[in-house]
Amino acid sequence: MPMTQDVGDLDSLVRKRIRALRLAQGWSLEELATRARLSPSSLSRIENGQRRLALDQLVTLARALDTSLDQLVESDTEDVIANPVVEGAHGRLRWALKADPGLAVIRQRVTDPPPDNPARMRAHPGHEWLVVLSGTAVLMLGNRRFRVEANQAAEFPTMLPHAIGAAGGPCDILGIFDREARRGHQADKRSEANRPQ
Numbered sequence: 001m002p003m004t005q006d007v008g009d010l011d012s013l014v015r016k017r018i019r020a021l022r023l024a025q026g027w028s029l030e031e032l033a034t035r036a037r038l039s040p041s042s043l044s045r046i047e048n049g050q051r052r053l054a055l056d057q058l059v060t061l062a063r064a065l066d067t068s069l070d071q072l073v074e075s076d077t078e079d080v081i082a083n084p085v086v087e088g089a090h091g092r093l094r095w096a097l098k099a100d101p102g103l104a105v106i107r108q109r110v111t112d113p114p115p116d117n118p119a120r121m122r123a124h125p126g127h128e129w130l131v132v133l134s135g136t137a138v139l140m141l142g143n144r145r146f147r148v149e150a151n152q153a154a155e156f157p158t159m160l161p162h163a164i165g166a167a168g169g170p171c172d173i174l175g176i177f178d179r180e181a182r183r184g185h186q187a188d189k190r191s192e193a194n195r196p197q
Contacts, residue, residue, distance in 0.1 A: 011053060014073055019047045021065045035064035102179035107133075109172050114138045114145075114165030121161035124184025128177050129155040130164070135171025139164055158184055 022032045033043040037060060045051035046061075062072045084093035087106070095105040115121065121140055130137075131153040139146040139154050140163040147167060148154050156162065158181045164173065177185065 010073065012049070014053060014058070015047055015049055017072060018061055018065070021067065022047075025065070032061075032064060036060045104177050104182045106175050106177065107172065108175070109170055110135075110137060110164060110166045111170045112165055113167065114140045114163050118161065121163045122158075122184070123161045124158050124181065126158040126178050126181025126184055127155075128158050128162075128175060128181045129153065130173050130175040133172040133174055135169055136167040137164055137171045137173055138167045 022029075025032075027035075029040045029043050029047075033040040036043065036057070038046075038057065042051060046053065046057065058072060059069055062069045065072070082095050084095050084107070086092070087094045091109075093107040097103045097105065130139075130148075132148045132150050134150050136150070137148045139148055139156075140161075141156055142160045142162075146154065150171075
């Protein structure tokens with residue numbers, strides 16, 4: 001593909017992205033133009049390809065849209081599809097996030113009920129988010145017990161003692177763990193494996 005066509009494709013992509021981000025915020029041309037210190041007609045011509053994209057305007061527009069210049073002009077779409085890695089004896093599926101390698105997405109099937117003994121709850125640095133794909137999960141969080149139904153999500157800091165189990169049959173969960181939460185869960189698994197039976 002000739003270089004001019006690459007530049008033209010990127011130019012068109014950036015213009016579409018500016019308009020899409022503006023609309024996602026629910027802003028009119030006037031609102032974004034005010035935030036970016038442009039006239040509404042200048043912004044309209046930028047979005048419609050009737051005005052040249054200038055670097056200083058892109059920087060100002062990126063700030064006004066609460067994004068970075070890198071994200072505004074990013075064009076790499078080669079690695080859109082990611083395949084999971086099978087993890088551990090329980091066959092959990094883990095996906096790495098290209099945009100933030102510190103995050104891990106894990107799908108797991110939970111079959112056991114939550115622990116009866118609070119000593120089996122774990123606490124460690126980090127943050128966790130999960131959504132129940134099917135079934136019902138029970139989230140033990142500190143002294144509280146939450147039922148999380150299919151299509152419901154839970155988000156919590158993992159410094160609170162926590163455990164997850166199934167209620168009334170197996171459930172499938174998709175969890176997102178930040179780097180610290182992931183390390184904490186890996187350390188918990190190692191200590192459980194070394195615990196005498």
